[in-house]
Amino acid sequence: MRRAALGVLGTIVCLATFSAAANKNAQIPKDQRITQALNRLTFGARPGDAAAVRAMGLKKWIDLQLHPERIPENPLLEAKLKELDTLRMSSEELVRNYPTPQMVKQMMAGQMPFPTDPERRVLIEKLVAKYENKQAAGGTTPPPPGAPQAQALRDILSPEQIRALRQGTPEQRVAMFQALPLEKQVDAIGAMGAPMRQAMFAAAPPELRRKLILANGPQQVVQRDLTDAKMLRAIYSNRQLDEVLVDFWFNHFNIYLDKGADRYLVTEYEREAIRPHVLGKFRDLLEATAKSPAMLFYLDNWQSVGANVPAGRSQGNRRRGLNENYGRELLELHTLGVDGGYTQKDVTEVARCFTGWTINQPQRGGKFTFAPRQHDNGEKVVLGVTIPAGGGMEDGEKVLDIVAHNPATARFISRKLAQRFVADEPAASLVDAMAQTFVKSDGDIRAVLTAMFNSKEFWSVGAYRSKMKSPLEMVASAVRAVNGDVDYAFALTNQVAQLGEPLYRKQEPTGYSNSSQEWLNSAGLVARMNFALQLADNKVPGVKVEGPQAAKPDDAQGIALGSPEFQKR
Amino acid sequence: MSTRRIFLRNSALAMVGMGSAPMWLTRALYAKDEPGARKKVLVAIFQRGAADGLNVVVPHGEKAYYGLRPTISVPRPSAGGDRQQDAAIDLDGFFGLHPSLAPLKPLWDKQHLAIVDAVGSPDPTRSHFDAQDYMESGTPGLKATDSGWMNRSLPKSAGKVSPVRAVALGATLPRTLRGSEAAISLQSIGNFQVKNAAAAKQFEDMYMNSKDARLQATGRETFEAVSMLQAIQRQSYTPANGAEYPRSKFGDSLRQIAQLIKSEVGMEMAFADVGGWDHHVNELGARASEGQLANMLRDYGGALAAFWQDMGDRMSDVTVVTMSEFGRTAHENGNRGTDHGHANCMFAMGGDVKGGKVYGKWPGLEKEQLYEGRDLALTTDFRDVLGELVANQAGNAKLQGVFPGYAPKFLGLV
Numbered sequence: 015m016r017r018a019a020l021g022v023l024g025t026i027v028c029l030a031t032f033s034a035a036a037n038k039n040a041q042i043p044k045d046q047r048i049t050q051a052l053n054r055l056t057f058g059a060r061p062g063d064a065a066a067v068r069a070m071g072l073k074k075w076i077d078l079q080l081h082p083e084r085i086p087e088n089p090l091l092e093a094k095l096k097e098l099d100t101l102r103m104s105s106e107e108l109v110r111n112y113p114t115p116q117m118v119k120q121m122m123a124g125q126m127p128f129p130t131d132p133e134r135r136v137l138i139e140k141l142v143a144k145y146e147n148k149q150a151a152g153g154t155t156p157p158p159p160g161a162p163q164a165q166a167l168r169d170i171l172s173p174e175q176i177r178a179l180r181q182g183t184p185e186q187r188v189a190m191f192q193a194l195p196l197e198k199q200v201d202a203i204g205a206m207g208a209p210m211r212q213a214m215f216a217a218a219p220p221e222l223r224r225k226l227i228l229a230n231g232p233q234q235v236v237q238r239d240l241t242d243a244k245m246l247r248a249i250y251s252n253r254q255l256d257e258v259l260v261d262f263w264f265n266h267f268n269i270y271l272d273k274g275a276d277r278y279l280v281t282e283y284e285r286e287a288i289r290p291h292v293l294g295k296f297r298d299l300l301e302a303t304a305k306s307p308a309m310l311f312y313l314d315n316w317q318s319v320g321a322n323v324p325a326g327r328s329q330g331n332r333r334r335g336l337n338e339n340y341g342r343e344l345l346e347l348h349t350l351g352v353d354g355g356y357t358q359k360d361v362t363e364v365a366r367c368f369t370g371w372t373i374n375q376p377q378r379g380g381k382f383t384f385a386p387r388q389h390d391n392g393e394k395v396v397l398g399v400t401i402p403a404g405g406g407m408e409d410g411e412k413v414l415d416i417v418a419h420n421p422a423t424a425r426f427i428s429r430k431l432a433q434r435f436v437a438d439e440p441a442a443s444l445v446d447a448m449a450q451t452f453v454k455s456d457g458d459i460r461a462v463l464t465a466m467f468n469s470k471e472f473w474s475v476g477a478y479r480s481k482m483k484s485p486l487e488m489v490a491s492a493v494r495a496v497n498g499d500v501d502y503a504f505a506l507t508n509q510v511a512q513l514g515e516p517l518y519r520k521q522e523p524t525g526y527s528n529s530s531q532e533w534l535n536s537a538g539l540v541a542r543m544n545f546a547l548q549l550a551d552n553k554v555p556g557v558k559v560e561g562p563q564a565a566k567p568d569d570a571q572g573i574a575l576g577s578p579e580f581q582k583r
Numbered sequence: 584m585s586t587r588r589i590f591l592r593n594s595a596l597a598m599v600g601m602g603s604a605p606m607w608l609t610r611a612l613y614a615k616d617e618p619g620a621r622k623k624v625l626v627a628i629f630q631r632g633a634a635d636g637l638n639v640v641v642p643h644g645e646k647a648y649y650g651l652r653p654t655i656s657v658p659r660p661s662a663g664g665d666r667q668q669d670a671a672i673d674l675d676g677f678f679g680l681h682p683s684l685a686p687l688k689p690l691w692d693k694q695h696l697a698i699v700d701a702v703g704s705p706d707p708t709r710s711h712f713d714a715q716d717y718m719e720s721g722t723p724g725l726k727a728t729d730s731g732w733m734n735r736s737l738p739k740s741a742g743k744v745s746p747v748r749a750v751a752l753g754a755t756l757p758r759t760l761r762g763s764e765a766a767i768s769l770q771s772i773g774n775f776q777v778k779n780a781a782a783a784k785q786f787e788d789m790y791m792n793s794k795d796a797r798l799q800a801t802g803r804e805t806f807e808a809v810s811m812l813q814a815i816q817r818q819s820y821t822p823a824n825g826a827e828y829p830r831s832k833f834g835d836s837l838r839q840i841a842q843l844i845k846s847e848v849g850m851e852m853a854f855a856d857v858g859g860w861d862h863h864v865n866e867l868g869a870r871a872s873e874g875q876l877a878n879m880l881r882d883y884g885g886a887l888a889a890f891w892q893d894m895g896d897r898m899s900d901v902t903v904v905t906m907s908e909f910g911r912t913a914h915e916n917g918n919r920g921t922d923h924g925h926a927n928c929m930f931a932m933g934g935d936v937k938g939g940k941v942y943g944k945w946p947g948l949e950k951e952q953l954y955e956g957r958d959l960a961l962t963t964d965f966r967d968v969l970g971e972l973v974a975n976q977a978g979n980a981k982l983q984g985v986f987p988g989y990a991p992k993f994l995g996l997v
Contacts (some may be wrong), residue, residue: 314863317918335917339863342709342923352710358955361709482797511772514754521858522632524712534797535756536767536775536805543777543786568784576786578793578802 038476043373048072050478053176053583054435055079056254058483058491061188071348076467080251080293081458082464085365091250097220098239100281105307105379108278124379133200134309137228140165140204145467163236167205170198179210183216192222203229216555219549223502233277240271240281240503245503245510259459260284261486262434264518267303267348268525269312271518275376276312278517282379283308296427296457297418300348304414305382307373313523315340315370318365320390336390341365345521366390366400367409368523424452428462433528435466437477444471466566468496479582482530485513487583492549509545509554513538540582546576603817623900624844625976626853627733629719630883631987632908633711637959638876638925639684639866640941645678653913655873655921657681669871674698678941681987682872683880686888690863690932693770694939695891695898697996699929701943702963707955709923713862714908718965721986728987731965733852734762736985745849746807752836752855758800760854778811783809785886805886815846826893829885833857837890844894844901851976856882861872863920869905875993891932899934902972902997910959913948924958929968935975935997942994947997967991 042050048067052059055076061193067075078085095101100108104151109117110131118138120126167176169196178190191199191214201209205224211226227235244261251257264284271280287306291299303309310316318337341364345356348574370389374380385409393403397420401412416502417423428448432440447469448462455461466472483491489510493500500506507517514533520526550572574580597804634973639656649656658666660673665744671679672688678700680687706723708714717723721732737749749766751757760766777783788800800992820842828834836855843850868874887903894901910927928945932938946952946960954960970982970991982991 034901047703080948115913132647192586316917319917322919337863337916337920337921341673346710346712352708352713358709428750431630512754522711522861530797531761532755534801537756539790539801539811540775540777541770545784547777547782548777569779569785573782573785573789576782577789578795578798581798583794 040472041470041473041519042475042478046337047473050473053479053481054472055258056403056494057487058583059495060494061497079253079255080463080467085252088250088252090251091246092197093311094246095243097211097224098243100236101243103217103281105200105278105282108236108281108377109377109379111139112228112235112278115142116276118206120291124176130371134228136200137225138205138232140201141229141232153249165201167202170205173554177527179214183316184214187214188217188219188222200225200261220502220522227534235282236278237271237518240284241507242503244486245506246500246516248486249493249498249503250502256292259356260289262431263288265520265528266430267299267309268321268349268520268523269308273312275373275379276308278379279306279308279311279376279499282306290393291459291568293460293463294458296423296452296459297414298466299459300418301411301414303348304344304368304410307376307380310371310373310382310546312384313340313343315365315443316376317366317370318371318519319388319393322392323369323388331518335390336362336365336369338365340368343567345412345417347523347525349426350420350422351429351469354420354426354485356397363394364398364413366392367396367405367413370407371410385512405406418457421449421453424449424457428452430528431462432466433470435463436469437480438529438531441471444469453547469486479579480530481583482533483581483583484526484533486517488513488581489545491583492546492580495548495580496559496571496574498549499558500556501558506557509541513541524556536579540583546574546580550575608885609726622849622851623902623976624851624853625733625972626735626840626855626901626903628903628905629715629757629759629856630845630905631715631858632907632912633714633909633923634860634879634907634927635862635876635911635921636700636907637910638871639681639880640674640700641671641679641681642677642700642929642945643671643673643679643949645948647946648913648928652949653915654919655867655915657867662958666870670919675941677945681877681880683877684799687884690888690891691939695932695934695936697931697936697938697940699931699942699963699968699994699996701926701946701959701961702929702968703926703961703965707925709909709925711908713957716758718769718906720906721966721969722988730762731757731759731828732949732969732973732985733854734764734766735760736976736996737766737852739762739764743852746811747843747850748805749852750840750843750850750854752839752853757854758854760852761870765804766852767804767966769808771835772812772842775812784849811848815842815848815923822889822893824892824895826889826895828889831883831943833882834886834889837886838893841890841893845897862911863916863922864918866915866920874997885996887932888932901976902933902935903932903967904932904972906932906965906969912952912957913959914957925954926959926961926980929965931968931972933997937996942996963994964989967994968996971996 048064051068051072052063055310057480062193088432100112103111110127110132113121118124119142122142123127167269175190179187194202206229208230211229215223215226222268224235227238247257267288269276269280269283270279283306288303314337316350319334321335323334338361344364345354350356370385372383372385372388374383386406389406391404391406394401394409396416397414399416401409405412425445427443429440432444432448436444448465451465452462470476489506492507510517515526547569548555549559550569552559635646636653638657645660658670659677660670662670669682670687672682673679674691678997687696704714704717706714707718716726717729720728734749746765748769749760749764751760751766751768753768754770756766756768777786779807787806790798790806793799793802822828822838822841828838833855838857840853843853863872863876866876868877881901891898906929907927909923909925911921911924913924916922931942944962946962948959950956952960966986966989970986973985974982975997
């Protein structure tokens, strides 16, 4: 490690710092400080970033990154995100506009409103017709009378047109397709098989691309927008630290996108519970997650009912009672940490406090609500603090107060931040200093980060280039390093998944590890090298890279991106 | 790592690394370097998320079980009528398998499958993360252990060792296999290569010469393993004896482990995991043969049974062992699910295994018999099971190095 750091220095600096380098607590020289800052506060440096930071002054640049609201956003990013309309929808709107087949049936039965956009409505109806036809062909039941009939492609297009869609280049297929009258386009997309849609994808303009995904399954649009947006922001945002922190805090309060209703709840969760608070007060962030339908659903609290509550008539014979899933993870993963001094009894008591914190119709994108009749109104004792009987919804809020202000939480959060930003095994001195700031500032995250960026540990030889990049960091930093132009990010997010970090899809509430060791293994290295070569060779769909484009491509850029040095930050 | 070992490994690999080494040579180099020819193989399976052992191996002879689980129990084997398909498959008059595990019954009958019940980690934690960590490190309660039990149980060989002697299927190397001995992870045998030969050579040089010790070591292991697997990469693999693996990540993992074993590339240890067992809500469907746990067990049991069928006679020196970080509450919770508990069950399967028997002392499920009044109590330490299998494996009897501070008490499983 020490020698690696020396390798990039000139001989003179090398001699000057030799004795200092023997001590990993020694401070890195000035020109490495910009590299260190870019490596840790961003998803990797782009060409020209270091010069820009130098021109502005490192201290000022860090301060600006800590105040993202003062940084004008990259218009290129804003234009790309504009296409992804689901990012701005409420959960309820998502369910309505990008429904599952089951929900469409409810719409058709008049139990739910249809999408507002007429073209989307038609596409979704066709999708259901196709689905029902398939069911009927399976030999179970004939399609109900009056149901829309699915059309075959041959009923819509001429044999020549179909041939053109099967055989041309993606550009030719799209051109032919776009020459069709609009209603035929909608009919045709609905009737196409997935491979035909896939073949058009690469050349399709954004609007058509969305229709193609929609035809695969409306709810896929929601998931694609979410993962694409994460990648696009990591690559293009001027508010890099803000994006690094959204990733950090989402991962801290992790939710698995594929758990039932969370498919529709995570978009709003990241936008409204995580993003506004990543540099704010920890207590606010904690409460926003605690009251988010996404978390209530993911950790089952929405169904947790006081054991002493009589079963209501509306619940039929469904058994009801306490569910301690959220209570445990709140203490272990969100606040105190596993060694934070709580007992099984505390877990159960916390779970009792949160009974009644539920969701109004989660499957329809409903909101947080407190259901007094499901709440256990007895007295509770949490970490030695008595919560008197009859507190109702305030019981849960008191628990959040207790755990947010517990010194174990200050330490646990500080250590986790230091592990992400400074070193795999952060020094106790650093964690202590950050935890003190946490306590003194009433859990002000910006203050804790400022303390960390001002620490000698952050600028130490031991920390410099000591972290292995996570898959997201590797992929985003590679695209940034070569100034790649991303048209759509699906292939990139797919790569991140291949490298072991499927975005929004860590099933366990622990989130992904912040430690280098997690990402250092043979499967990962082979995949990283292959990705580096593909990217440099312009073989990653949706991404264009400038570079040597001779008949025999020069691999130098790919080699650099797949090199051991590039895997570190 | 001794100098001698490095020398032999490298010189052997130099030939293999040229890419032209015929299969017989790789086999000769790695598989038959010791008297006794073929290596024994230990395969460890981790069920992440805490599988509900009480609904996997059902104590249908225990009255309290049905009292604790009014809506998510598996009916007694004697259940008739339309509940027959949901009933437990009787093993010994007291325990039964969940109906989704029917494909494992023939193994039990042939005495190739043993079950250990009320087994697990003595550490009281109910944290998934800590409990997995302890079970993988093999040192319950000790967080400082930096390696996994499986890595430590690789025999310290003075001679040639295969670069694929320890393989985990998946995108990351699990804690179980981390440590000083070479161990690799791979997602698919077919894709485990740098797809540009010239670039691959440059990468290899860069990683071999990296000043970062961790990247250098992992890079070396990776390139050695890639050369080793080149020969089998292009072959398509057809499971033997009509075995059909489920089309799932876990099915894929076991199929590839079978391929690696039959390729005789010197693999001694393999690891695969299967996640998603954390069923706090609706663990079973309206019927015991439906719902989340039933579906997962179909995949799990189907894959294990296919592996056994595929391996055929080769199973004589292969042992598979399964584990999960802890069990779940003996009583169901308010949402037809179960919360985090304590003891669980483990499976051991293989030619050496004395199967057809449930090992371990059953602690009972009456209130006063439960651990902390809520969970199945623990009567067997998971290291007793793993220790015995490791000792049976390629002559590594130095268990104090594998499970420091603990002396495994053998159950007579093998």
